Amino acid sequence: MNTRVTDILGTKYPLIQGGMAWVADARLAAAVSNGGGLGLVAAGSMDAELLRKEIRLAQSLTDKPFGVNIMLMNPHAPDLAKVVIEEKVSVVTTGAGSPGKYVEAWKAAGVKVIPVIASTGLAKRMESLGVDAVVAEGCEAGGHIGELTTMALVPQVVDSVSIPVIAAGGIADGRGIAAVSMLGASGIQVGTRFLASEECTIHQNYKDLVVKARDIDSRVTGRSGGHPVRCIKNPLVAELLELEKKGASFEEMEAITVGSLRKAVKDGDLREGSFMAGQIAGMVGEILPVTVIIEKMFAEYEAVVRSGGAI
Numbered sequence: 001m002n003t004r005v006t007d008i009l010g011t012k013y014p015l016i017q018g019g020m021a022w023v024a025d026a027r028l029a030a031a032v033s034n035g036g037g038l039g040l041v042a043a044g045s046m047d048a049e050l051l052r053k054e055i056r057l058a059q060s061l062t063d064k065p066f067g068v069n070i071m072l073m074n075p076h077a078p079d080l081a082k083v084v085i086e087e088k089v090s091v092v093t094t095g096a097g098s099p100g101k102y103v104e105a106w107k108a109a110g111v112k113v114i115p116v117i118a119s120t121g122l123a124k125r126m127e128s129l130g131v132d133a134v135v136a137e138g139c140e141a142g143g144h145i146g147e148l149t150t151m152a153l154v155p156q157v158v159d160s161v162s163i164p165v166i167a168a169g170g171i172a173d174g175r176g177i178a179a180v181s182m183l184g185a186s187g188i189q190v191g192t193r194f195l196a197s198e199e200c201t202i203h204q205n206y207k208d209l210v211v212k213a214r215d216i217d218s219r220v221t222g223r224s225g226g227h228p229v230r231c232i233k234n235p236l237v238a239e240l241l242e243l244e245k246k247g248a249s250f251e252e253m254e255a256i257t258v259g260s261l262r263k264a265v266k267d268g269d270l271r272e273g274s275f276m277a278g279q280i281a282g283m284v285g286e287i288l289p290v291t292v293i294i295e296k297m298f299a300e301y302e303a304v305v306r307s308g309g310a311i
């Protein structure tokens with residue numbers, strides 16, 4: 001399957017695995033790359049040496065291209081940016097800030113740069129920096145989100161820039177791929193579906209929550225403080241929503257959530273863990289190998305295209 005995105009990534013399929021902090025480690029990244037997509041090692045809260053270790057592990061597990069996701073609010077971001085170059089990583093995706101001061105060095109080293117954005121304004125700004133593509137992520141996604149839905153965001157971003165647009169948020173099967181391709185996207189980013197994969201190393205409780213989730217089982221907290229996050233409902237989410245109703249400050253809510261993602265991923269703490277997942281968790285019914293997930297999605301996409309859709 002050849003698109004502008006497969007040309008950039010050097011992959012079989014125009015698919016990037018989401019850069020999920022604490023979740024997207026070398027093993028998941030290598031599995032996605034071996035399955036024909038672009039796996040990502042999520043630097044998240046890593047320091048430079050931990051990222052280097054994960055990159056080298058991924059290199060030992062796949063001979064296919066893979067990338068690194070850097071959250072630019074990470075205080076180690078300058079060092080992480082250097083590690084990407086030193087370890088000859090193919091692609092870097094970014095979030096939570098502008099990659100402007102790193103783009104020139106990355107591009108000079110042959111690294112493809114793909115920021116995650118949530119508005120046309122940000123997309124235009126990223127294009128002006130010389131990035132290779134953007135990921136337009138709708139608010140259906142899990143974790144930190146913007147305000148616009150994928151359906152509304154993607155076509156507006158496509159119309160506003162000339163670089164390829166990769167759609168994210170609410171994509172779990174071939175119908176989703178077909179839908180965003182009709183909106184003008186040249187590729188997709190998938191996160192939540194890979195939580196329920198055999199190669200994903202998160203706690204079994206996390207996987208079980210995703211598999212059992214219904215369409216109405218995610219909630220967004222932090223909107224009042226300007227830092228919205230989508231997670232599967234649990235006691236922590238209920239507490240945060242109640243605090244928001246009472247007008248709690250961002251600092252008060254942040255104090256409660258410190259370490260909550262780690263508690264979900266590593267400990268499976270059903271009470272105090274932050275189980276980030278998108279709205280499509282309700283579509284995820286079983287745990288499968290990564291390669292099966294990817295091939296199934298694109299087989300479904302081809303079937304939808306051949307049938308002309310459901311209308």
